[in-house]
Amino acid sequence: MMRREQAEIVISAALVGIAGALDLAGLNAVLRFLAAAVALAMLARLVGTATEQLGGRLGAGGAGSVQSALGNLPELFVALFALRKGLVGVVKAALIGSVLANSLLVLGLAFFAGGLRNGVQRFDSPRARTIATLTLLGAAILSVPTFAHVLHTPAAAHEQTLSLICGGVLLVVFVSTLSIFIAADGLELEPPRWSLPTTIGVLAAAATGAVFVSDWFVSALQPATSSLHMSQTFAGLVVVAIAGNAVENVVGVQLALRNRPDFAIAVIVNSSLQVALALTPVVLFASLFFATSLTLVFPTLLAVSLLLAAVVTAVVVYDGESTWPEGVVLVGLYVVIASAFWWG
Numbered sequence: 001m002m003r004r005e006q007a008e009i010v011i012s013a014a015l016v017g018i019a020g021a022l023d024l025a026g027l028n029a030v031l032r033f034l035a036a037a038v039a040l041a042m043l044a045r046l047v048g049t050a051t052e053q054l055g056g057r058l059g060a061g062g063a064g065s066v067q068s069a070l071g072n073l074p075e076l077f078v079a080l081f082a083l084r085k086g087l088v089g090v091v092k093a094a095l096i097g098s099v100l101a102n103s104l105l106v107l108g109l110a111f112f113a114g115g116l117r118n119g120v121q122r123f124d125s126p127r128a129r130t131i132a133t134l135t136l137l138g139a140a141i142l143s144v145p146t147f148a149h150v151l152h153t154p155a156a157a158h159e160q161t162l163s164l165i166c167g168g169v170l171l172v173v174f175v176s177t178l179s180i181f182i183a184a185d186g187l188e189l190e191p192p193r194w195s196l197p198t199t200i201g202v203l204a205a206a207a208t209g210a211v212f213v214s215d216w217f218v219s220a221l222q223p224a225t226s227s228l229h230m231s232q233t234f235a236g237l238v239v240v241a242i243a244g245n246a247v248e249n250v251v252g253v254q255l256a257l258r259n260r261p262d263f264a265i266a267v268i269v270n271s272s273l274q275v276a277l278a279l280t281p282v283v284l285f286a287s288l289f290f291a292t293s294l295t296l297v298f299p300t301l302l303a304v305s306l307l308l309a310a311v312v313t314a315v316v317v318y319d320g321e322s323t324w325p326e327g328v329v330l331v332g333l334y335v336v337i338a339s340a341f342w343w344g
Contacts, residue, residue: 001193001194001198002193005049008042008045008046008049009046009202011042012039012042012043012045012046012206012209013209015035015038015039015042015043016039016043016209016212016213018035018039019032019035019036019038019039019213019216020212020213020216022035022216023036023216023219023220029220029222029223029224029227030220030224030227030228032216032219032220032224033217033220033221033224036213036214036216036217036220036243037217037243039209039213040074040210040213040214040217040243041249041250043206043209043210043213044249044250044251045250046202046206047203047206047207047210047251048250048251048254049202050194050199050202050203050206051203051251051267053192053193053194053199054192054199054203072098072271072274072275072279073207073210073211074210074211074213074214074217074243075094075095075098075214075240075241075245075275075279076279076282076283077211077214077215077218078094078214078217078218078240079091079094079095079279079283080283080286081214081215081218081219082094082218082221082236083283083286083287083290083292083294084290085218085222086291086292087222087232087236088292088294089232089233089236090221090232090233090235090236090240091236091283091294092236092294092298092299092302093232093233093234093235093236093237093240093241093302093341094236094237094240094241095275095279095280095283096142096237096298096302096303096305096306097236097237097238097240097241097242098241098245098271098272098275098279099138099139099272099275099276099306099309100237100241100305100306100309100334100337101238101241101242101245101249101334102245102268102269102271102272102275103135103269103272103309103310103313103330104309104312104313104330104331104333104334104337105242105249105330105331105334106245106249106252106253106268107252107265107268107269107272107313107316107317107327107330108326108327108328108329108330108331108332108334109249109252109253109327109331110252110253110255110256110264110268110322110327111256111316111322111323111324111326111327111330112324112327112328112331113253113256113257113324113327114253114256114257114259114261114264114322114324114327115322115323115324115325115326115327116324117257117259118256118257118259119323120321120322120323121256121259121261121321121322121323122261122320122321122322123261123262123264123265123320123321123322124262124265124320127262127265128265128317128318128319128320129318130177131265131269131273131317132313132314132317132318133314134173134177134273134277135269135272135273135276135310135313135314136310136311136314137173138170138173138273138276138277138310139276139306139307139309139310140307140310141166141169141170142166142170142276142280142296142298142303142306143298143303143304143306143307144162144166144296145159145162145163145166145295145296145297146296146297146298146299146300146302146303147303148162149297150300159295159296159297160293160295162296163284163294163295163296163297164284164285166281166296167280167281167284167285167296168281170276170277170278170280170281171277171278171281171282173277174273174274174277174278174281177277214243217240217243221235221239221240225239230342231341231342231343231344232344233299233341233344234338234341234342234343234344237302237338237341238338238341245271251264251267252264252267252268255267256322261322265317269313269317280296284296301340301341305337305340308333308337309333309334309337312329312330312333313330316329316330
């Protein structure tokens with residue numbers, strides 16, 4: 001392990017300690033909010049370093065799946081803590097926002113940064129087509145309960161049951177297609193420098209730290225958004241989603257800059273798919289044990305934005321190539337969608 005990597009571990013631990021101390025002291029909400037966000041970002045970098053070491057053993061697909069699963073743990077706890085407080089709107093916005101943040105913002109930043117440094121980048125086209133298909137499928141299934149409600153169909157009277165059916169189908173699709181993303185694909189990855197126990201230990205510690213920091217983040221969310229005059233919908237769609245996806249924000253861009261687009265796609269888009277196909281149904285079924293249950297009936301603009309993002313992402317990745325102008329397109333669409341929710 002290099003000295004720089006050892007320093008990252010120490011700094012990450014210190015930032016987590018600071019965020020925890022501020023939360024325990026109950027100081028200014030905005031300060032606690034920012035401290036938790038910085039701690040999450042540093043943990044993201046640490047997880048990214050450890051995941052790259054893991055990639056040398058498992059291949060891009062397997063490491064990307066592990067990375068995405070660990071990266072989405074904070075989002076699961078954010079959703080559960082918010083449900084406990086009755087913030088259903090924040091949970092719905094955060095779930096859709098996680099998909100949008102990965103599919104548009106993070107992927108766009110990776111394409112932009114990678115394209116500027118390395119020119120046209122090529123990745124496994126058949127894999128990209130599968131990802132595009134699954135992204136469209138997930139967006140379509142998640143949108144059905146919303147459109148049934150908006151169009152006043154007979155199914156609108158049974159939105160809870162319809163949501164559970166959709167959630168069950170999403171989980172089945174996720175389990176059925178999991179092997180696609182675990183395959184190593186024969187990519188040439190750098191040999192690992194860390195031992196396997198060290199790699200697993202760092203990943204586990206960073207993921208655990210992210211869970212605690214996410215809890216502190218949620219505790220400061222409501223008072224901080226009130227102080228900043230920010231709507232809770234925008235906070236869920238943008239702030240919570242970006243903070244929860246800090247792992248992919250850092251790792252995806254790093255990998256694209258290093259001209260490793262297959263690994264970048266595995267990390268970024270796997271996370272988006274796991275949110276749509278696995279995390280959302282898990283939160284949906286878990287909400288049955290809370291006083292306030294969750295359904296997949298989203299605000300109409302959220303459902304439409306999800307479909308738009310899925311279509312644009314599919315068009316961009318379908319050819320198996322990425323350029324910096326495509327990154328600008330993805331980021332631009334994300335900015336427009338986020339702006340539409342600033343007022344609530």
